Amino acid sequence: MRETPVLIVGGGYAGLASALFLAHQGVPCLLxxxxxxxxxxxxxxxxxxxxxxxxxxLGLAESVKDAGRPFADEAGVARCASLVDDWQWIFDEEFPRTLPELTAGEFCLADQSTVEPILVEAARAEGAELWFGTRCESIAPDADGVTAELRDLATGEPRTVRARYVVAADGYRSGIREQLGIARPGLRELRHYVSFVIRADLSRIVTKRALFWIIGDPATGAMGAMASHALRDHWGIAIAYDPATESPADFTDERCLAAARRLIGRDLPVELVSKASWTEAVGIAERFRSGRVLLAGDAAHVWPPAQAMGANSAVQDAHNLAWKLAAVLAGRASDALLDTYEAERRPVALELAELTVRSQAARFGPDPEDDPADPITCILGQRYASAAMIGEGPTPVFGDGVEQVARPGVRAPHLWLDRDGVRIGVHDLFHDAFTLLCGPGGEEWARAARKVDGVRAHLVGAELGDVEHRWAERYGRDAVLVRPDGYVAWAADGEPDAERLADVLRRVLHA
Structure with missing residues (x-):
């Protein structure tokens, strides 16, 4: 029997990100x-x-941005009867890729087929073990851990793995969620699609590249959607179908090629490269945790692809969960800390589900300007209320915008900092430990933090230059404790006290 602290089932964004973040925290894991x-x-x-x-x-931003270079000139969303007909631009073509007032992060167009290999390589470099071609057939949780029965699909060899915890990242039709009997109340399947990739030279037709094209008549329902691909002359197409009258098996290669030519609007050479089916649905698991098993990504929540919130939320689920699992497995936190994963991420999922359904309906309907989602607030304004912070958490999940004042439950406000002559964002400091940010004159707080195991201290305005002099405006406290996921856990003024800080950390960790 193979033993591992964490078994991750599923190798999409949620699973690969979980493996990467856990390994980065020093947790041996198997995917x-x-x-x-x-x-x-x-x-x-x-x-x-x-x-x-x-x-x-984690040093991955440049690699991910490089993977997105084939999409560097794309902007806006276009609607048309076919690619050769007039295009109606239904979203701002000049949506900003950078938001320097709010984050050092950027918008980047890099598809899953190019980003997943980056995550695979990075996770392995950090020490994660990845078993591809391996199916999880069942799990048996108990009070002390989980026994999983796996099978190598190439050899048929069974493999038994014993883990202290399991991250179920096995997608929309999660077998683990179903085995555990975790319902998705109100699950709605909105549309069913066959997606396929074609190879075709469209250089004389597509002279300006959109993020994607909605093709068809919005009054009767869009015929399909089309997007570029990272590979030259490759294009992704999605066609909706009615499962009451047909199935994916009805989409023969010939039918897909004919549909591609209709969407393009011209009879030209087209080659079919790959094909798959999927369901656009909305549903949130009633629980994100069942004992030693935690759901992440599509296994926990699913909604339409508007605003790319699904894949990004999967990564952010993993980021929220990984440091908590690491603290529990290292003995720094009690198992109760893991309850805050659901307390924090499920309310976000519930809000995003409603917003993305309405956003997707607006996109494909006759009035795209009715889109209710403010993407910047949805992305950077998510707020938590749980026992993994000291102080009353903010409600609701989304405020009127991105909150830029440090308080418990809020993503740490952005600062541009100078570290040894290099310009960094404040979130570059948060990844593998709690961080106490101290303002000018906070040397005593920093000294107190260095006496507390598991806390890193930084002096803003001294050790780190406050490039735009925003500390007082955005933090304005003597000391602010930030969690490894970049969320504020506690803020304080007054006399520095190592014991007080240690007690706060114990309370946050449920230790």
Whole structure:
């Protein structure tokens, strides 16, 4: 029997990010995924600034941005009857890629087929073990851990793994969630799609590249959607179908090629490269935790792909959970800390589910300007209320905008800092430990923090230059304790006290 502290089931964004973040925290982990390789389908192309902000201190931001270079000239969303007909631009073509007032992260277009290999390489470099071509057939949780029965799909060999915790990142139809009997109240399947990748030279037709094209008549329902691909002359297409009258098996290669030519609007050479089916649905698991098993990504929540919130939320789920698992497994926190994962991430999922349904309906309907989602607030303004912070947490999940004043439950306000002549964002400091940020004159607080195991201290305005002199405006406290995921846990004024700080940390960790 193989033993591991954490078994991760599923190798999409949620699973790979979990493996990466856990390994980065020093937690040995094993990932099992039934697929042998990443998909060629160009899914989940939007990397939002919060996700890139998370990748930055791990040294991955530049690699991810490089993966997005094929999409560097794309902007806006276009609607048309076919690609050769007039395009109606329904979203701002000049939406900003950078938000320097709010974050060092950026908007980046890099699809899943190019980002997943980056995460695979990074997770392995940090020490994670990844078993592809391996299916999880069942799990058996008990009071002390989970026994999982896996199978190598190439050899048929069974493998038994014993883990202290399992992260179920096995997607929309999560077998683990179903085995545990975790319901998704009100689950709605909105649309069913067949997606496929074609190879075609469209250089004489597509002279300006959109983020994607909605093709068809909005009065009767869009015929399909089309997007570029990281590979030259490759294009992704999604066609909706009615499961009451047909199935994915009805979409033969010939039918897909004919549909591609209709969407393009011209009879030209087209080659089919790959094909898959999927369901656009909305549903949130009633629980994100069942004892030693925690759900992440599509296993926990699913909603339409508007604003690319699904894939980014999967990464952010993993980021929220990884430091908590690391603290529990290291004996620094009690198991009760893991309850705050659901307390923090499920309310966000509930809000985003409603917003993305309405946003997607607006996009594909006759009035795209009715989109209710403010993407910047949805991305950078998520707020938590849980027992993993000291002080009353903010409500609701989203305020009127991105909150830029440090208080418990809020993403730490952005600062541009100078570290040894290099300009960094404040979130570059947060990744593997609690961080006590101290303002000018905070040397005594910093000295107190250095006496507390698991806390790193930084002096803003001294050791780190406050480039835009925003500390007083955005933090304005003697000391602010920030969690490894970049959220404020506690803020204080007054006499520095190492014992007081240690007690705060114990309370946050439920130690």
């Amino acid at each position: 099992a995924d039934r697929h042998t390789d990443v998909s060629l389908l160009g899914r989940a192309r939007g990397i939002n600034p919060r996700t890139l902000e998370i990748y930055r201190p």
